[in-house]
Amino acid sequence: MSSPRTDLAQTLRRLDGGSYGAYKQLKGSWRLGDAELIVDRVQSDPYAPPSLARIRLSLSDTGIPRELIATRDARVAAGDFLTREFARAARDLGPRGGKDSGGISIQRTGQEILERSSVIVPDPGSAVDPAPARESGMHRAGDAGAVDRGRGAGRPASSTAEAGAVEVRCEIALPAAGRRIKGHAAHRLLTEVLPGVVERSLRWENLDPAAFEAHVTSHLDAQHLRAQLPQRGLVAFVADGAVLPRASGHRDEPLARGAVPFETPPRLRVELELEDGSTVSGMGVPEGVTVVVGGGYHGKSTLLQALERGVYSHVPGDGRERVVTLPSAVSVRAEDGRAVSHTDVSPFITNLPTGADTRDFSTSNASGSTSQAAATVEAVEAEAGVLLLDEDTCATNLMVRDERMRAMVPGEREPITPFVDRVGALYAERGVSSILVTGGSGAFLDVADLVIAMDAYRALDVTDRARQVVREFPRPEDMRPAESFGQIRPHVPGGVPGDAASRASGHDAARSGPGVGPGAAPGAHGGHDGGVTERVAGARDDSRGRSEHRGGGRGQHGRGGSDRSSGRPGGRNKPARARGLDTIQLGREDVDLSALSQLVDPSQTEAIARLLEEVERTADGRTPLTELVDATLERVVREGLDALAHHRGHPGHLALPRAQDVAAAYHRVRR
Structure with a gap:
């Protein structure tokens, strides 16, 4: 394996004024102080997407304390943090011009802490620092062309040196004058600006240790809280003092002024443990059916949206750092016009006037109710632990069917079984909980295990009041919920719909686990209104x-x-x-x-x-x-x-x- 080249500065000066295509000579590995620059792809034109590059710096040279990145979760958070620091340094130090001066960029980030490809932090337990390079007393951060062992031919891989290096994956827009190389600008960008960005964003001495630790701790705490939910019979947790409102519908930062910190209703207060063994109090949302009620603009949807995002950890200062939901929570909504392909929607839609089998339903243009039925079954198949629904984004005729409408259209003439009739059985049979926001229908009060009211952004436990209302306004006998959710078939990609072979290997229609899939009517395709059209030969x-x-x-x-x-x-x-x-x-x-x-x-x-x-x-x-x-x-x-x-x-x-x-x-x- 060849060592990184050391003549980057001379090469850039030599390329000055040449055709832009000559930048291809930069492809490969270059020494960049203690770090190594690997140029993987060079843009063909100044107007093309930027060049792709990686920077490696040995873990020992970064100075990052190894105890702070000892676990996989800690390394995920560290990579997310360093991505943000690299982006900030590139903005602060990089040129502000266009193609004349070039630029350095990296993957954008938001309020969530995610496992990203932008910065890879090695496991310090398996990291072996590269042997020091003899020339200039510098350390070699890795060799270009190293082959990854165990990933098969053609895979990018990790050598021993790579295993001990922090690796940044960034984009570099190489400067140009027209379609000619601006070698002096490229020299400044790659040999002055880029090393400065590396120094500021990867060296522990230049980082904010408190910010680094807070970022990692935020992720570790959230993961630890999430892990306790099933042990405590909970599907979600909202810590006291959490700030749920966002700056606007298009900005995910916390509302700067006027936000009401979350306060837990006394009967719902629980204490969970943080990573360091200390505890935090907040509202525990139990398994089962939870209904959130309240007037318009009082915070119902804001609470549900926070629970939607509770599947992710959040950056310090976001306000939702200690708002967590089961990782498998799925938000379900109507999606007018979506495609549905060989999905078993029979728990909600049966007895179509055409006689088509809804255990194998397809349409290229689903109605609101059909799309939501499909999305619900798909979420159950995907092993969602809790469904999140807001009446504002749901199809009314799939959610509820009131007494008058049942009188107008007898049950035997209505193909749709509303969600309110299935939600209890969905939890009882399959262990799938539901959290529903409603402000226009009290139908779900009959099946609710918990009712939370949002009143001026404050949560109240009104379950007892809801049960009193149910007694005062009882549900008619013919509106009782279904006793069973029903069997659904697993979706099996690559099979022929309706072919028994596609349901082989022990995955038959009667399996008890959640699923959707191929059924017995291969030619049936539901129309937008729930009708059926046949696939015509040659069409x-x-x-x-x-x-x-x-x-x-x-x-x-x-x-x-x-x-x-x-x-x-x-x-x-x-x-x-x-x-x-x-x-x-x-x-x-x-x-x-x-x-x-x-x-x-x-x-x-x-x-x-x-x-x-x-x-x-x-x-x-x-x-x-x-x-x-x-x-x-x-x-x-x-x-x-x-x-x-x-x-x-x-x-x-x-x-x-x-x-x-x-x-x-x-x-x-x-x-």
């Missing part, structure tokens, strides 16, 4: 060019065979990629994820795009979607986000998503 398919074939090879990931000519499922020529937070471009299709309100970072969406390709490659017509998603995510957790890289080196902007969001994205692909 254009909704798949927009996507093939039914799903190969088992790994194609572009260097893991084996390829599918057709592209190495990607469906014969796509380009890899799936994110377009912002809410969209995945999959071949010629744009997959709309705007209803997945618990996605918080475009880097998660990019990771989901790549995971969808992995799921499609491994689909065999027998394995349920949940198992495929779990297997791919387990590999990512084991090997790191670099396992999703399309090529060696800089893996792109990635952040670890939840299994529930990966599955939800899969279900929204039109097939």
Whole structure:
């Protein structure tokens, strides 16, 4: 293996004034003081996306105390913190111009602490610092071209040196004058500004130790609180003093003025333990059915939104640092117009006038009620521990059906069973809790285990009052809840709908675990109004060019065979990629994820795009979607986000998503 080159300054001076394409000579490994700069990809044009680079600095040279990064969770938080510090230093020290002066950037961050690909902090227990380089007394932070052992051919990998180094993955826009190289500006950017950014953001002596420790502690505390929820029979916890309101609908920072700190109703107060053994008090939301009521603008949706984001840890000062929810919590809503593909919606929709079997329901344009029914079943299949619903974003006819409407339309003529009739059985049979916000219907009071009222942003336990109201205004006999939630079939990617083989390997229709999937009516496709149309032979398919074939090879990931000519499922020529937070471009299709309100970072969406390709490659017509998603995510957790890289080196902007969001994205692909 070759050592990093030491002539970066001379090379940049020599390139000055040359054609922009000559920047390609920068590709490779360079000595940068104590650090190493690895240029993985050089932009072809000053207007093209920036060049991709990595910077390695040995853990010992950073000076970061090893006891602060001893656990995996601590290293995740440390990487998130260093990403923010690198971005801040690049803004402060970097040039403010455009293509004339170039620039340095890194993955953007928000209020959540996420596992990211932007900065990798090594395990100090396995880190072996590189041997000191003889020349100039500098330490070598790693060799370019090192091969990762255990990840297979074509994978970016970790050498012994890499194992002992903090690695930053950044973007560098190389300066230009027209389409000529500005060598002197590039010299300043790479040999003065970049080392300064590294010094300020990676050296312990230049960091704020208290801020570093607070960031790590915030994540460790939240993880510790989350782990206690099932042990205490809780699905969520909101600490006393938490600040739930946000600055605005488009800004996730805490409301600067006028926010009312959260105060727990006395009967709901519990104490949980923090990482250091101290305790924190707050409201414990128990398993079962919780209904949140209150007048408009009194804080109901604000509480629910905080619980939605409680699946993530938050940065110090956010106000929600100690607001935690079960990691598997899923927000469910209506999604008018979404696609539904071979989903068992029979717990909520049956007896269609066409006689179609709703255990295998498909439509390219679902109504609000149909889309919410599908989303609910999909969340149950994805093993959600609690569903979060707000009547403002739900389909009324799927949520409730009042006495007058039942009198107008007899039950045998109504295909929809409302959620209020199933929510109790959903918890009793499957252990899936629900938290519902309602202000317009009291129907859920009959089935509520706990009722919380939000009054001027203050939480009150009004369960006793709710039970009194139920006694005063009893539910008619013909509106009693269903005794059973019903069986649902697992969704099995890669199989032929209705084919028994696709439900083989022990995954039959009667399995007791949550699931959705292929059923007995392969030709049925629900219309927007719940009607059914048949797929006509020779008609254009909704798949927009996507093939039914799903190969088992790994194609572009260097893991084996390829599918057709592209190495990607469906014969796509380009890899799936994110377009912002809410969209995945999959071949010629744009997959709309705007209803997945618990996605918080475009880097998660990019990771989901790549995971969808992995799921499609491994689909065999027998394995349920949940198992495929779990297997791919387990590999990512084991090997790191670099396992999703399309090529060696800089893996792109990635952040670890939840299994529930990966599955939800899969279900929204039109097939």
